[in-house]
Amino acid sequence: MSEIASQMELNCEGLNCPLPILKTKKAIDSLNSGEILKMTATDPGSVNDMASWAKRTGHELVSHTESSNVHTFLIRKK
């Protein structure tokens, strides 16, 4: 498990494209620079989508882990 503490948690389990991305954007907007968002999703497409989203927006995808089909992303706001 990740040792990095998150300032906010967002549950996108059960949601499909593009909702995890849209909700992540909304959540990250409410954080301060440098803070960490922990997002969980079951949409397998979110793995590539989160990487693309982070690349485009400049927020840092700190880590991605998977456990029994639940993907956990840690994102540091730029």
Add this chain to the structure above:
Amino acid sequence: MADTKKLAIIASQGSLDWAYPPFILASTAAAMDMEAVIFFTFYGLPLLKKEIDAKVSPHSNPAMPMKMPFGSKEFQSMNWPIPNMISGNMPGFDNMATMLMKETFKKKGVATIEQLRGMCQEFGVRFIACQMTMEVFGFEKEGFIDGVEYGGAATFLEYAADANISLFI
């Protein structure tokens, strides 16, 4: 951002299935810090109505899978090909297909059109309604949601000239 990317979409179709791509792409583009504009014309205009009543018709979509939103996983993954003779002649068939698609989408965690449209507006996606087709088809501004701009081909093209991505849907 110094180099903001721009997305320009023309939404020309108003059925439930075709309503998704413009709103999905525009909301996601905005979530990726891009600028996005959707220009609604012809049958895309009803997507700006306060109450969206988009339907889907298997009759004109021969490749459309017909799935049941209930039952076991195996049952739900079965395809039910419906001959055009039935889908085109049975009253209420489109309503049933629309209900099935909406229910399947809901079960799969897909957003509704209304939800995606709302997020587009929240994220600052610009909606432009085609003035000419509004007059041709008798659409009134009063019937549309707030925040819609009105214009014609030149309005769209002025924006699209600097767009990185332009799509006709």
